Amino acid sequence: RTDEAEAKKISMQCPVASIDEGALETEWADYLLDIIPSLGYTRKPNLAEPGFIILPKNRRSEEERSAKIHTALVVLGGEDPASLAFPSAIALAECGLYVTAIAGDASKAKSLQDQVPENLSKYIRVIEPVINLREKLFEFDLVVTHYGFTAFEASAAGCAVILLGTTPLHESLAEKYSFKCVQASLINKESFQKLLADKKSLYRDIKENGIHELDSFILNLSQGTNLNCPVCREEKKSWPKDPLIARTPERTFRRCQKCGMIYMSWTIQSHQTEYNHDYFYDDYKKQYGKTYQDDFENIKAQCVRRVSIIDFIYRRGHSSVTPTVLDIGCALGPFLDAANDSGWHVFGTDISKDAVEYVQNTLHYPALLASFPDADVAGEFGVDKFDAVTMWYVIEHFQDLDSVLKAVSKIVKKGGIFAFSTPSAAGVSEKYNTDEFFAQSPADHYTLWEPKRCASILKKYGFKVVRTVSTGIHPERFPSIKKSGSDSKSLKFRMYKTFSMLFKLGDTFEVYCRKVN
Numbered sequence: 280r281t282d283e284a285e286a287k288k289i290s291m292q293c294p295v296a297s298i299d300e301g302a303l304e305t306e307w308a309d310y311l312l313d314i315i316p317s318l319g320y321t322r323k324p325n326l327a328e329p330g331f332i333i334l335p336k337n338r339r340s341e342e343e344r345s346a347k348i349h350t351a352l353v354v355l356g357g358e359d360p361a362s363l364a365f366p367s368a369i370a371l372a373e374c375g376l377y378v379t380a381i382a383g384d385a386s387k388a389k390s391l392q393d394q395v396p397e398n399l400s401k402y403i404r405v406i407e408p409v410i411n412l413r414e415k416l417f418e419f420d421l422v423v424t425h426y427g428f429t430a431f432e433a434s435a436a437g438c439a440v441i442l443l444g445t446t447p448l449h450e451s452l453a454e455k456y457s458f459k460c461v462q463a464s465l466i467n468k469e470s471f472q473k474l475l476a477d478k479k480s481l482y483r484d485i486k487e488n489g490i491h492e493l494d495s496f497i498l499n500l501s502q503g504t505n506l507n508c509p510v511c512r513e514e515k516k517s518w519p520k521d522p523l524i525a526r527t528p529e530r531t532f533r534r535c536q537k538c539g540m541i542y543m544s545w546t547i548q549s550h551q552t553e554y555n556h557d558y559f560y561d562d563y564k565k566q567y568g569k570t571y572q573d574d575f576e577n578i579k580a581q582c583v584r585r586v587s588i589i590d591f592i593y594r595r596g597h598s599s600v601t602p603t604v605l606d607i608g609c610a611l612g613p614f615l616d617a618a619n620d621s622g623w624h625v626f627g628t629d630i631s632k633d634a635v636e637y638v639q640n641t642l643h644y645p646a647l648l649a650s651f652p653d654a655d656v657a658g659e660f661g662v663d664k665f666d667a668v669t670m671w672y673v674i675e676h677f678q679d680l681d682s683v684l685k686a687v688s689k690i691v692k693k694g695g696i697f698a699f700s701t702p703s704a705a706g707v708s709e710k711y712n713t714d715e716f717f718a719q720s721p722a723d724h725y726t727l728w729e730p731k732r733c734a735s736i737l738k739k740y741g742f743k744v745v746r747t748v749s750t751g752i753h754p755e756r757f758p759s760i761k762k763s764g765s766d767s768k769s770l771k772f773r774m775y776k777t778f779s780m781l782f783k784l785g786d787t788f789e790v791y792c793r794k795v796n
């Protein structure tokens with residue numbers, strides 16, 4: 280159990296991972312790995328993986344396993360807080376087994392040995408702790424211990440295993456992982472005799488852990504990085520850390536106390552995603568089952584709808600001019616195409632060379648290979664300010680969102696529109712499938728937006744939210760529909776659909792805001 284004050288202090292200076300952490304309060308840990316499966320914690324680790332237990336190399340042969348049980352090892356660790364080792368050794372000796380019991384230290388071993396009743400003295404040997412016990416377990420027919428590493432190691436070594444219910448928690452863990460267990464109050468000859476009579480039930484097959492190498496896993500963890508809130512960009516120097524939202528095997532998420540944004544606070548990745556040819560072709564296909572180009576008309580249909588919303592909220596009253604729109608992260612240009620069709624003068628930027636070339640050469644729209652906000656986009660296009668700036672599924676990719684929003688604010692005309700779409704961290708998937716939602720959030724999504732928190736964050740940059748549209752409506756992701764398997768024409772399905780739109784429970788959403796100052 281890590282000292283809490285110490286842990287908090289260290290965690291403000293560098294990423295901290297903790298393995299099998301026994302502390303109840305673990306907000307300070309950037310990463311939690313539980314190797315020994317535990318029921319006792321209400322907290323969730325980033326990863327629970329018993330496959331990391333280092334299993335013994337020395338194993339009992341089949342022949343040894345099938346022979347009668349003659350010898351037993353009783354080991355409860357140095358502490359044995361409930362003093363169960365000695366009574367267990369006595370009870371096992373009464374069953375006729377030759378028992379080796381490990382005491383906390385040499386002097387305890389001697390004093391316990393002296394307490395062994397005369398008639399059992401040839402059966403019981405009390406010894407001091409053994410170095411590298413893991414590789415010596417195979418010498419015993421039976422290992423009696425409580426829930427912990429030794430139980431798994433002994434099973435893997437091919438020993439029969441009986442656990443002692445040191446605490447009710449130990450008992451429930453033993454049961455959960457199907458070990459035979461003797462309650463602390465029932466340690467006697469009869470209890471052990473009963474279990475020994477059903478010898479087969481004392482063996483467990485432990486899966487080989489070949490793929491899980493703890494050392495390389497930890498080396499990998501050490502490459503991980505802590506990140507600050509992309510909006511506030513504030514490096515905190517003293518406790519408290521921002522409260523935890525989710526832990527996943529590769530990332531940790533927290534909520535910024537200052538602006539309310541959910542952000543990736545730790546990631547196993549040491550590098551940033553590169554948006555190259557593969558991003559719109561192979562990677563896209565991997566994720567969506569078709570290439571971006573195959574999907575172009577589909578995506579464009581969405582864009583036509585978005586343009587109509589922008590037209591509705593902006594162009595009433597501005598109808599005489601040809602308005603300008605800059606699409607940041609324009610990809611292969613579906614939005615530019617839709618806006619152009621609707622009479623906008625369109626400009627695009629992207630950081631993918633392939634995308635920009637496609638927009639320039641195939642769609643014939645002005646496009647710039649530039650990373651926003653580093654490049655002077657307006658200047659490059661010879662435009663002072665745009666009537667609208669858009670980002671479709673782009674905003675979540677910025678680690679320095681503050682600079683991005685400041686730059687956007689600068690290039691949107693007063694009264695102009697800033698519109699974006701992003702996954703929702705308040706949609707049906709987040710609500711009913713939380714662990715999976717966060718685990719599947721892509722490695723390069725640094726912020727997770729929620730419809731109801733947009734207004735206060737965007738206000739800082741001079742934007743007033745005029746409309747949010749819940750998209751990615753999936754009634755089939757509600758538990759009740761999932762269970763009943765309602766078809767999409769049923770009344771129930773349609774009700775959930777309406778409900779999702781009304782209460783903005785879509786898995787994605789769009790935000791349309793106006794530049795007010």
Ligand SMILES: [Zn+2]
Nearest residue numbers: 508511535538
């Ligand atoms: Zn913040």
